[in-house]
Amino acid sequence: MEFYNKPGDYDAINYIPHTESHGTKELWKTFWLLLGITVLDFVIYFVMPASGWRNFIFIFFGLVKAYYIVGAFMHLKHEKINLALVILVPMVFVLGLISGLLYEGSALEVMKSM
Amino acid sequence: MANHTSTQAAFENQPTWAGGRSPFNVSYGKLMMWIFLLSDAFTFSTLLVQYGTQRFSNVVTPITTKWPDPASIFNHFPFMHGLHLPLLFVSVMTFILILSSVTMVLAVEAGHRKSKAEVARYMVYTIIGGIAFLSCQAWEWYTFIHEGARLDGNTFGITKQGYDHLNSVGFGDHFEWADGDRTFGPVPFAALFFIVTGFHGFHVFSGVVINVVVYIMTVRGVFERRGHYEMIEKAGLYWHFVDLVWVFVFTFFYLI
Incomplete structure (x- = not known):
């Protein structure tokens, strides 16, 4: 990834994107990874009893999957x-809000039962 | 061509902030797609924030034990009526969506090589994947509604007896709700399920429509004449975003 544009990188009128194929190896690797994590999700669901830790693992796996989808499939790793x-x-920040409110939800629960 | 070169030269002489040049070195369309996806991500985030708060503030209610364990409800599989197969069907749906994401990204890769036939072929696979996913979701909704789910109520307050009953049933065994297993539970449960999966399903539907349009344009040679297949990339960004949202819907609605 580069920080600065080179002059003439983008010409709005005669724009033809500079494309090159990076091959399909990384894509298939990402596919097997996503599939593997999903299978792991499935296994953990039945092997581990429900707990905060298990939820943490699921959310962590979700973020790992998100990283690979956004990075490899959506090509963001190769953008500026x-x-x-x-x-x-x-x-x-949004993820912080979501996890914060998951936690605050439990606090609301306690307050409701008071 | 001379005109092209002079325009190019004019741009090269422009300082970065004088316009006519993308600050991120991506085309207008791709940048706008990213901005749209960011705003769409905020939309889904608000739904997930709402879900998270409701989910964890409804753990215990006076009459039921807790927010229903999703595995106890989404335990159906087509053509295997009455069997207790929790999480299996959603996992298959996840697999279908991941697979269609791969075929989409393969279409993008073929577009980089300007191989029209391959782009068209992979787009067909992607469209089939999208339609398969939508059919699965339709079946899931049908079963859920058939079991008594409504937007304004929740008949999935599972009692202590209900959970004991469920826990006595193994994976793949026959299961049928008995009297006293279920009562009224936290109302937002079914409503949030319908709203979030419905919102996501509508995105999948729009994605399929976009993919069909792009497929027709590919077959008719529009991109070949244009000289590049960037439209496939833009449609692909949207399609992968839909897959991304599903990752979180799967995590929050079915796993947690």
Whole structure:
């Protein structure tokens, strides 16, 4: 990933994207990884009794899958880092909000039963 | 061609902030697709925030034990009526979506090589995957509604007796709800399920429509004449986003 544009990188009028194939090896690797994690999800669901830790594992696996989908399939790993940050930084805060409210939900539960 | 070169030269002489050049070195369309996906991600996030709060503030209710364990409800599989097969069908749905994501990204890769026939072939696979997923979801909704789920109520408050009954049944054994197994549970359960999976399903549907349009354009040689297959990339971004959302729907609705 590069930080700066070179002059003439993008010409809005005569734009023809510079494309090159990176081959299908990485894509198939990502596929097997996603499939493996999903199978692991399935196994853990039955092997491990429900607990906060198990939920943590599932959410962690979800984030790993998200990393590979966004990075490899959506090609964000190979875009300029500025673009990747514009997209990822707000999502970090949103994820913080989601996990925060999962936790606060339990606190609401306690308050309701008081 | 001379015109092209002079335009190119004009751009090269522009400073970065004078316009006419993308700050991220991606085309207008791709950048806009990313911005749209970001806003769509916020939309889904609000739904997940709502879900998370409701889910964990409804663990215990006066009459039932807790928020229903999803495995106790989504335990059906087509053509295997009455068998207790929790999580199996959703896992198959997840597999279908992952597979269609791979065929989509293979279409993008074929587009980079400007291989029209391959792009068309992989787009067909992707469309089939999308339709298969939608059919699965339709079946899932049908079964869920048939079992008594409604937007404004929840008959899946599973009692202590119900859980004992469920726990006595092994994976793949015959299972049927008995009297006293179920009562009314936390209302948001079914409503949130319908809203979030419905929202996601509608995105899958739009994705299939987009893919069909792009497929027709491919076959008719629109991209060949244009000289590049970037439209496939843009459709692919949307399709992978739908897959991404499913990862979280699967995690939050079925696993947790």
